[in-house]
Amino acid sequence: MTWVNRFRRLAPVGRIVQELVRFDLQLMENPEISGVEYQQGALQGYEVREYLLEKWGRTCAYCGAKHVPLEVEHIQPRSKGGSDRVSNLTIACHSCNQAKGNGDIRDFLSGQPDVLSRLLRQAKSPLNDAAAVNSTRWALFNALKATGVPVTTGTGGQTKFNRLRLNLPKAHWLDAACVGDVESLDIVTSKPLLILAKGHGTRRMxxxxxxxxxxxxxxxxxxxxxxxxxxxxxxxxxxxxxxxxxxxxxxxxxxxxxxxxxxxxxxxxxxxxxxxxxxxxxxxxxx
Ligand SMILES: [Zn+2]
CATH class of the missing domain: 2.30.30 (SH3 type barrels.)
Structure with a gap:
């Protein structure tokens, strides 16, 4: 809010776009039930991917690896009759994805029956709606609306979709420019001003x-x-x-x-x- 108010003093800000949620449940029309299909590269594909990352806790569903690149993975492979529906998708690290290949999930996890049963159970249970939204973001949204400047919102999936569509490298400041409905962007600099909150010291005596x-x-x-x-x-x-x-x-x-x-x-x-x-x-x- 400090920076919104500073920018408004410096320039006539016409609108504010906020990334409010990670993914758009509406766009997926209740992914587990309606059978919306995953399409790589489409906006809906990015929303599904963010949904799956949240549902599976951003860890590889097979080996539990964290902080590694994760891929969308079919639980029952398509070659064995598995669908593109969200309930048949999970998140896996690259090496698990490769190791499983087109094999049956029951063969791949035959040595780990508890992992298999947890995975099959979790695949069927939809993510709680509340998990899509972070309460701090709503508090910020309401504070932004109170400024009187028109506020629109976007999703994290949409941001990533825009950034990749516009062929921009991965950087926080470029992501910020890609929030919401973005047709095209004129990036006029390669050196953003980085601002870091440092606080005002302590009261220790x-x-x-x-x-x-x-x-x-x-x-x-x-x-x-x-x-x-x-x-x-x-x-x-x-x-x-x-x-x-x-x-x-x-x-x-x-x-x-x-x-x-x-x-x-x-x-x-x-x-x-x-x-x-x-x-x-x-x-x-x-x-
Ligand atoms: Zn893995």
């Missing part, structure tokens, strides 16, 4: 050692020599060991000897008198 025992006093004063930790500054050092020019986020000390986080790493011991502010601390880091 003492520093602690690794056991949590208080070891040093922390000053209530946050502004030292006109700077505070989190300000972005330029420093042109003209004397001493640190001669040179630096730009970055500053860490302030009462002594007036500051540290700076620059694009090329951390620089210590910069005297405050060389520093010029560019951007005052606002709780975000920029890159």
């Amino acid at each position: 003492c520093g602690t050692n690794k056991y949590g025992f208080p070891t040093r006093h922390r000053s209530r004063k946050q502004i030292h020599n006109g700077f505070q930790t989190g300000d972005i500054v330029t420093a042109t050092v003209t004397a001493g060991k640190k001669i040179g020019s630096y730009v970055g986020r500053v860490l302030c000390r009462a002594s007036g000897s500051f540290d700076m986080t620059t694009a090329s790493g951390r620089v210590t011991g910069i005297n405050h008198k060389y520093c010029q502010p560019i951007h005052r601390k606002d709780g975000y880091a920029y890159a």
Whole structure:
């Protein structure tokens, strides 16, 4: 909401598009019952894929592998009369998918009867509607609507469909541009501004050692020599060991000897008198 409000101050924002849900149950018309068929490459195919990822917990249904590329997999292979219906589909890692091939599920899992029975049971049970939606996203949706700017929504499946259709590489900022009904995009840069929420520090009144025992006093004063930790500054050092020019986020000390986080790493011991502010601390880091 902070950034929505900032952008609205800077430019006339005409509409907001939010990725509200992972997949569109309406588009699939209750996938388990109506027998909607999986079509690779079509928008519906992307919605079905997201649905299956959620239903099977983003893990390989055969070996339980997580954080690996997962493929849509037929439980009963089509060559053995299995259908493209959602109740005959699951999610598997590449090696399990290859190993199973066109074989019968009962042969493939003959050594693991408990995996087989769980898989067949789970295949039949539809995913609870509530699982499609995350309550935080609805809270954000309502807050966006309260701004008065028209808000439309899209699904995660649609975002991915648009990104692949427009031939764009996988990146969060390009995904953001692909949310909702997107016909075409003019990408005018390859360098997005990356904004990272850093918070506003803590209220701790003492520093602690690794056991949590208080070891040093922390000053209530946050502004030292006109700077505070989190300000972005330029420093042109003209004397001493640190001669040179630096730009970055500053860490302030009462002594007036500051540290700076620059694009090329951390620089210590910069005297405050060389520093010029560019951007005052606002709780975000920029890159
Ligand atoms: Zn696997």
